[in-house]
Amino acid sequence: MESEENLVKTCIEAGAYKAFVISTGKIPFDESFRSYCEANSCGNYGKNYACPPNVGGSKELIKKAKSYKKALVFQTVTQIEDSFDFEGMKEAALKHSNIADTINKDIKKQSDNYLQLTAGKCSVCEVCALIENKPCKFPDKAISSLEAYCMNVSILAELCHMKYINGKNTVTYFGAFLFS
Numbered sequence: 001m002e003s004e005e006n007l008v009k010t011c012i013e014a015g016a017y018k019a020f021v022i023s024t025g026k027i028p029f030d031e032s033f034r035s036y037c038e039a040n041s042c043g044n045y046g047k048n049y050a051c052p053p054n055v056g057g058s059k060e061l062i063k064k065a066k067s068y069k070k071a072l073v074f075q076t077v078t079q080i081e082d083s084f085d086f087e088g089m090k091e092a093a094l095k096h097s098n099i100a101d102t103i104n105k106d107i108k109k110q111s112d113n114y115l116q117l118t119a120g121k122c123s124v125c126e127v128c129a130l131i132e133n134k135p136c137k138f139p140d141k142a143i144s145s146l147e148a149y150c151m152n153v154s155i156l157a158e159l160c161h162m163k164y165i166n167g168k169n170t171v172t173y174f175g176a177f178l179f180s
């Protein structure tokens, strides 16, 4: 894997607002976060293979995350018109996903042993195969969220010298690549 400096540079060049490499030992994991997924305010609980409960138990996922030594954490920040600008929010999510894809292409050239995490559900397929009661179509490409892995992203942001919220009428998304 490239130097931490170069990994951060890769994220910024891809369009991320900020990026930071942190030791996974410092990531704040909190098993109680699973209850937020269970509350299903996003509507994806039990509807996506990369989301709880299908993605796995909290202990199991925390153990898996900790099996990697470091995490390249990045954030994207997008201006929207106001808190009712749903089109702008959709565009912000698409922008985040495109930036994550660009970073992923670079990481993939350096290692095949890493774990990519994103914001929200896996959106590799337009409709997750779970909805159709079929097996995951791309198990090697499926991406889970930082929250599904029980990461406290607001504290993680502080540890990575980032703001969790970046001002009025902005949308901030986080992503990460865990590697050894």
Ligand code: SF4
Binding pocket: 048, 049, 050, 122, 123, 124, 125, 126, 127, 128, 129, 130, 135, 136, 137, 138, 139, 141, 142, 143
């Ligand atoms: S790759 Fe497709 S089928 Fe698999 S978790 Fe993602 S959206 Fe669902």
